[in-house]
Amino acid sequence: MEQKATRLLKGIVSDELLNSYTRLLAAGSCPRDEAPDLLGGAGQVEELTESGMAHIQSSGPALPQRLVPVPPDLALQGTLADLTRRLVADQERLLDGQRRIAESHPWTSSAATESADRLVRIITDREEIGTVSRALIRAARHDWMTLDNQSMERPIDELTAVPPPPSLDGHVRCRAIYESNCAGHPVGLRSIEIAVEAGEEARLLPRVGMKMKLADESIAMLPLTPTGMSGALLIRSSVIAGALREYFEMLWERAVPFGAACAESPLNEKEQKVLSLLVEGVSDTVIAKRTGMGLSTVRRHSATIRAKLGHNNHHFAAGVAAVRRGWIK
Incomplete structure (x- = not known):
């Protein structure tokens, strides 16, 4: 794995960064707080993560975070993407060069030899x-x-x-x-x-x-x-x-967009709150729990909203209709 990383990344990233990356590959991963000692400083850890060659893995707040290397081929692709983002001023020239390469080497000719x-x-x-x-x-x-x-x-x-x-x-x-x-x-x-x-x-x-x-x-x-x-x-x-x-x-x-209700909606405040949850497709019971309303109140508001929209049988269809009418952003 270390040899593959060197073959793919040599000359693309600095030798110092490549050495840190191969050390992390050899270790498999390491606790985040031990990474600076393993890799030669906090700056190396930051550069690895910013370039997409490693990421911080967390299984939740109760477990310690770890620094994990990405596979070499994806590290190369992530590094190239990062370089492209840094070269915003030269982006048009880069794209023009890629178009010229494509014209000189059409896909049909390269496809035959593609593995x-x-x-x-x-x-x-x-x-x-x-x-x-x-x-x-x-x-x-x-x-x-x-x-x-x-x-x-x-x-x-x-x-x-x-x-x-x-x-x-x-x-x-x-x-x-x-x-x-x-x-x-x-x-x-x-x-x-x-x-x-x-x-x-x-x-x-x-x-x-x-x-x-x-x-x-x-x-x-x-x-x-x-x-x-x-x-x-x-x-x-x-x-x-x-x-x-x-x-x-x-x-x-x-x-349907996940978002807040629109101010132009003809519904009152409680009906609007119910509508914003109808659009998510949740049940009346869930809406009642999340709004603090009684189940019968929620059902009454739901029926009113769906009747106005002309969708009496399906909550999510009512949400879609509300979006199309501009009642939900």
Whole structure:
């Protein structure tokens, strides 16, 4: 693994940073507070994390944080993405150069020699799946897109709800589509709120059939099982990644924004509060618990709202109609 890292990163990053990275690879991981001693100072730890070659892993507030290296190929891709973000002033020249290369070497000619092993890889090691999943966001240059649902291997609690990574300082647009049930659980709801506060754009759908992580139209991760933790597919094929991008955009158009009620709504304050939860697809019982209203009161408000919207049978359909009328932002 250390030899592969040297082959991929030599000359791309400084020798000092490469030495720190290979030491971390050899160790596998280390407690965060011991990382400066292992790697040669706090500056090396900061540079590794900022360049996307390592990340801080936390399993929850009750457990110590660890510094974990990303796989060498993803470290290279994350480093290149970071370099691209730093070269904003030269971006047009970079893109123009890439277009010229594409014209000189069409995809049709390179596709014949492209290795299938490079385009698609099956991962079955649980630890590697977790590491790759967390590291993928660093490979995004423009867009980061995720699909998420409640398929988990253990009940959601404070330890499983780890805050999401940052939105890359605004250089990358981060969008997520959640299954509406995710917002029906207090911890799940708080996780979405944290992501939105960090700059993520979040929307809800009644059902999200699978989890997905997609960086631009270049690399994607799909689950081979409902949770994705015992088998995952890492895809670098631009054809498949492009199709997944189209799939995400279709779901994005159908999904309902996770947000506050609009001031122009014709509903009173209590009805507006109920509507903002109807749009998440949660039940009357959950709405009653979260608002402190009686169940009968919630049902009366729900019936009034749905009658005005013309959707008498389905809460989520009423939420969609409210969004389209501008009652929900």
